Each structure stands twice: as structure tokens, then as C-alpha cells.
Amino acid sequence: MATGWIRARAPATIANLGPGFDVFALAIRGLADEVAVRPAxxxxxxxxxxxxxDIPSTFSGNTAGIVIEALRAATGITQSLEVRVTKGIPSGRGLGSSAASCAAAALAFLRAFPKSRDLGIAGVLRTAVEGEAAVSGRHYDNLAAALLGGFVTLGSSEPVLVSRIPxxxxxxxxxxxxxxxxxxxDMRGILPSVVPLRDGVSNVGHAAILALALARGDSALAGRCLEDRFAEPVRAPSLPGYAEARSASQRAAAPGFALCGSGSSVFAFAPDRTVAGDLAEAMCDGFRSAGQAASPFVTSVDNRVPIAGLFPALGRRFYVLGGRGPAVGALGRPSRISPIEA
Structure with missing residues (x-):
């Protein structure tokens, strides 16, 4: 690898999007983590x-270091590294802070060591998820969105099946x-292991229409499909000000409202940034009325593909299908990358 710093950035993400627990995630603009590496x-x-x-700063305790260790084990690369992690995403707010560090570390490693790209995208996902597993569980939604951008849907984790559209x-x-x-x-630990049939049906139906609404740009329809009957009703009591923020969003005519991931942030869709600004302020006022300080943030989906350039001909709509195999071990077979017809 080169002797100078090699840098990579990965965006903040919102997982679940209401009914899509552990399946849906969006990359968003305006917040990102950066990881830089150089030989040492x-x-x-x-x-x-x-x-x-508040973030671990040891190599083996930080998500970026854990990902790099996993990638070295998977590829046989042994080069020691000096790593700098620049956090731009607040942690513990449901904005994919740990996933962004994992993704940025993986991207920096892939740039520094071209041989590592033989893992394929699915192999990179299976390996980089080790960082997420260390802090929040082995779930791929935020990580996939941070690496692929846009709107991702996870079909399965073994084998890896994930689609990506703008x-x-x-x-x-x-x-x-x-x-x-x-x-x-903690917020995953309180979830039930069994979901009533009618609640499962409701989530599947809302999730299906939500995906269509996002692709077509219908913010009102997307908002109406944010209802979640699985995770959010269980998590909401743990969030001070949640009920007040939700009520405030309804008074401001938001078509829907949901947690960002497992919280503590909340979000709503809007037809433009002006309306979004009003909604964000209203939700913050709801939190403040419950004695909780909150900051408004207005953004849009980040449709850029962070991993583009490292793997050829990805386009903007594609899915990745990777075969079964260990996350760490010998070089795996390249992922199958196929375009999705518009």
C-alpha cells in the first residue's frame, strides 16, 4: 500500500423505517464518519x-479496528496500520454511528489493499459486520446502507441478499x-421473540408500499406506511418525550412518524425541505415539552454509492447475492452483482 494516508467516508443511516425491522435502511446526507489508514x-x-x-479508542475495542482485524484475517493481509477515526455522527441516537465507522474502515482497507476486493461485496459485508456485532448485534441493515447508499433491503444475511435502489x-x-x-x-434486548400474526401482516403490507413510495417520491404515502406494530410499541416507553414528539408531528400534519433505528432520534418524511424544517422543529418542541433537549436536522437520502469505484459497473439499482461461507477465513467467491431493471 501507499505510505501516506488513505481515507474513506461513510454516511449516517436510518434503519427499520417503521415496519422494516432489520430489513430496511436509508443513507442520509449531511452526517458522516471518516476513517484514515496508513502503514505503521x-x-x-x-x-x-x-x-x-465516549467511544473506545483501543484498536481491538473500536469498531473500525475490529473491522480491519476481521478483513486482515479474511484476506491474509498482515500489514500493521495507524488508524484515525473522525466521528461526524453522534452515537446512541439511531443514526448508524457504529455502522458508519465500520463501513468507512472497510472502504479505507479496500482502497489500501486492492487484493481485499476479491472478497466481493457480500464478503465485505459479512466481514465488516463483525464491528457491528461487537457493539449492537449482528445486523446488516445500517452497514449495508452505509456501504451501498440509497435505500437498501436485506433479504437474508446467510447467504447475503441485499438490494439497493435510489x-x-x-x-x-x-x-x-x-x-x-x-x-x-439494550433496545434490541427488550424486543419480543414472537409477533402476533395480524401485526406481522400489517408490517409486511406497510413495508411493501413504503418501498414503492420511496422509489416514486411520494412522501405522503411513505409517511402513512411508517406504522410499526413490532418494535416501536415496545421501545417507545423507554424514550422520554417520544409521545410528545409524536403528538407534535401529528399536529404539524406529518403523514407519519417513526424512530430512527432503535432511537433516540425520530423522523418523518416531507415533500420538501421547508416542510421538513417545520416538522423537525415541531418534533423538537415535543421533546422539549417533556424536559428533553433536542436539535432539528433536515436532510435527504444520500443516493451516492460509497463502494462504487472499488467494484466495477454497479450502477444505481442492483442487488448483491453472496454464497454461504464463513465471515472470516480464506478468500471467498466474488459476490454476484446484478442490475435491477427500472
């Missing part, structure tokens, strides 16, 4: 930026980001 005599890692004091740019997102932190692992 021994491994080291430094964290700077947003919430840096979202119509007409759709804006209104987000309220509280100051309090929720650990994803």
Missing part, C-alpha cells in the same frame, strides 16, 4: 470528533435528535 510498525488507533470521549430526491426527511443516548443492544 504496530497497530494504533485514535478517535476524534463528535462524542469522541430514492426519489423529492423526498425530504425531518429529524429530531435528542441529547439522551440509547444503546442499540
Amino acid at each position: 510498525e504496530h497497530d494504533s488507533l485514535r478517535v476524534q470528533g463528535v462524542d469522541a470521549a 430514492v426519489n430526491p423529492r423526498i425530504a426527511l425531518a429529524i429530531a435528535i435528542p441529547r439522551f443516548v440509547l444503546r442499540t443492544a
Whole structure:
């Protein structure tokens, strides 16, 4: 590899999107993590930026270092690295902070060591998820969106099956980001293991129409499909100000409202940034009325493909299908990458 710094960035993401628990995720603009690597005599890692004091700074304890260790094991590359992690995404807010560090670390490694691309995209996903597994569980939704951008749908994790499409740019997102932190692992731990049939049917139906609405740019229809009968009703009592923020969004005429991932942030879809700004302020006022400080954030879906350039001819609509195999071990077979017809 080159002797200088090699950098990569990965965006913030919102997983679940209401009914799509562990299946749906969006990449969003405006917030990102950066990981830089360069060769060194021994491994080291430094964290700077947003919430840096609260994030592990040891190589083996930080998600970026864990991903790099997993990629080295999977590829046989042994080069020691100096790693700098620059956090631009607040942690514990449901915005994919750990996934962005995992994705940026993987992208930097792929750029530094072209041989590692033999893993294929599915192999990279299976390996990079080790970082997520260390802090919040072995789920691929945020990670896939951080690597592929746009709107991703995870069909299965073994074998890896994930689709990726762009979202119509007409759709804006209104987000309220509280100051309090929720650990994803804790919020996953309270979920039920069994879902009533009628609730499962409701989630599947809403998720199917939500995907169509995002592709077509219908923010009103997308908002109406954010209802979740599985995770959100169980998690909501753990979020101070959730009920007040939800009520405030309804008074502001939001067509729907949902948690960002497992929280603590919440979001709504809007037809433009002006409306999104009003909705974000209304939701923040709801949190404030419950004694919780919150900041508004207006954004849109990041349709860029972060991993583009490392793997040829991806386009904007594609799916990845990877064969079975261990996440860490010998070089795997390349993923099958196929375009999706518009």
C-alpha cells in the first residue's frame, strides 16, 4: 500500500423505517464518519470528533479496528496500520454511528489493499459486520446502507441478499435528535421473540408500499406506511418525550412518524425541505415539552454509492447475492452483482 494516508467516508443511516425491522435502511446526507489508514510498525488507533470521549479508542475495542482485524484475517493481509477515526455522527441516537465507522474502515482497507476486493461485496459485508456485532448485534441493515447508499433491503444475511435502489430526491426527511443516548443492544434486548400474526401482516403490507413510495417520491404515502406494530410499541416507553414528539408531528400534519433505528432520534418524511424544517422543529418542541433537549436536522437520502469505484459497473439499482461461507477465513467467491431493471 501507499505510505501516506488513505481515507474513506461513510454516511449516517436510518434503519427499520417503521415496519422494516432489520430489513430496511436509508443513507442520509449531511452526517458522516471518516476513517484514515496508513502503514505503521504496530497497530494504533485514535478517535476524534463528535462524542469522541465516549467511544473506545483501543484498536481491538473500536469498531473500525475490529473491522480491519476481521478483513486482515479474511484476506491474509498482515500489514500493521495507524488508524484515525473522525466521528461526524453522534452515537446512541439511531443514526448508524457504529455502522458508519465500520463501513468507512472497510472502504479505507479496500482502497489500501486492492487484493481485499476479491472478497466481493457480500464478503465485505459479512466481514465488516463483525464491528457491528461487537457493539449492537449482528445486523446488516445500517452497514449495508452505509456501504451501498440509497435505500437498501436485506433479504437474508446467510447467504447475503441485499438490494439497493435510489430514492426519489423529492423526498425530504425531518429529524429530531435528542441529547439522551440509547444503546442499540439494550433496545434490541427488550424486543419480543414472537409477533402476533395480524401485526406481522400489517408490517409486511406497510413495508411493501413504503418501498414503492420511496422509489416514486411520494412522501405522503411513505409517511402513512411508517406504522410499526413490532418494535416501536415496545421501545417507545423507554424514550422520554417520544409521545410528545409524536403528538407534535401529528399536529404539524406529518403523514407519519417513526424512530430512527432503535432511537433516540425520530423522523418523518416531507415533500420538501421547508416542510421538513417545520416538522423537525415541531418534533423538537415535543421533546422539549417533556424536559428533553433536542436539535432539528433536515436532510435527504444520500443516493451516492460509497463502494462504487472499488467494484466495477454497479450502477444505481442492483442487488448483491453472496454464497454461504464463513465471515472470516480464506478468500471467498466474488459476490454476484446484478442490475435491477427500472
